[in-house]
């Protein structure tokens with residue numbers, strides 16, 4: 141079923157590929173020319189300015205992300221073992237690993253979130269309690285309701301939240317994420333409208349932080365089977381925000397560089413997408429089931445210049461701050477609130493410096509990735525335990541590592557591209 145859906149998708153992209161690559165050539169050509177006329181050395185420099193970060197920060201982030209690729213490959217190999225597959229195909233990346241048995245009613249979600257937020261600080265707990273009490277949240281799924289999760293500022297310190305609540309823990313995480321946006325808005329309330337405009341790099345800080353508070357607490361309470369499902373959901377999101385977005389960054393960078401010398405053919409574009417995927421995924425995905433058209437459905441590619449690294453930045457910045465909190469940084473809550481209130485006024489590097497963090501140094505980004513790495517280890521261990529419970533022994537693939545017969549360096553393998561990444565994103 142998954143393979144048939146994937147093949148149908150590939151066939152559909154093939155039919156639309158020529159006009160889409162022509163459009164991309166035109167758009168990227170125009171963006172390059174505008175950046176040049178405005179005095180930028182490259183479109184990337186212009187995008188960094190818009191996001192209020194410098195090249196050194198981006199290089200540090202990218203260095204840490206590239207170093208973490210082998211960890212994400214370990215996760216994907218464990219995922220293949222959990223699915224009983226020798227190797228994952230592109231269309232297995234989102235395959236469900238089972239259903240969580242626990243039912244999370246909306247009332248339980250409310251209680252759990254208020255409790256976890258309250259354990260962090262009474263101010264955050266109070267915000268969540270108020271959002272539920274004053275009915276800021278449109279939670280029920282119903283026909284005709286737009287299919288996104290969204291938290292937005294309404295007036296003063298008030299926000300409104302749109303979600304599609306289902307009785308599972310993923311939905312609890314989404315709710316926590318959107319309440320995080322409301323908390324960001326609460327902290328921005330005393331600023332002027334212009335001072336409230338945070339760059340893309342900082343827009344997801346509070347939301348990711350709040351989501352992490354809830355997801356980590358939920359996992360601690362879960363039994364072995366539920367842990368696999370919850371960890372997998374969390375790691376899928378991390379892989380999407382860190383690995384997938386980086387393949388798109390690499391693709392866009394290569395596209396701009398070649399575009400300076402003329403228009404790119406469809407074939408060249410496909411090969412560049414595959415090359416970016418090879419760098420990120422190595423050999424963990426089946427080279428015969430790849431997705432060279434993955435860039436085509438990414439709408440930000442046609443409207444923005446480099447709307448991709450912000451997701452890795454946002455996730456890892458929030459996780460790095462979460463690490464500071466867990467390590468007992470003094471007076472963290474008050475300093476964090478103050479930082480959120482200044483996200484539209486100061487550069488991320490200056491805001492981070494308030495916590496003694498140097499975002500120009502890869503070690504900070506690695507500390508955020510450490511949170512994900514710990515989840516990968518727990519996931520591997522939970523999958524192994526489940527296999528022992530089911531079969532009495534470990535899957536041979538576990539002992540042998542990759543066991544897919546491919547070159548471990550992945551040099552000549554064809555990578556693969558996520559297809560519907562942005563569609564699943566919460567905003």
Ligand SMILES: [Zn+2]
Pocket residue numbers: 317321344347566567
């Ligand atoms: Zn968000």
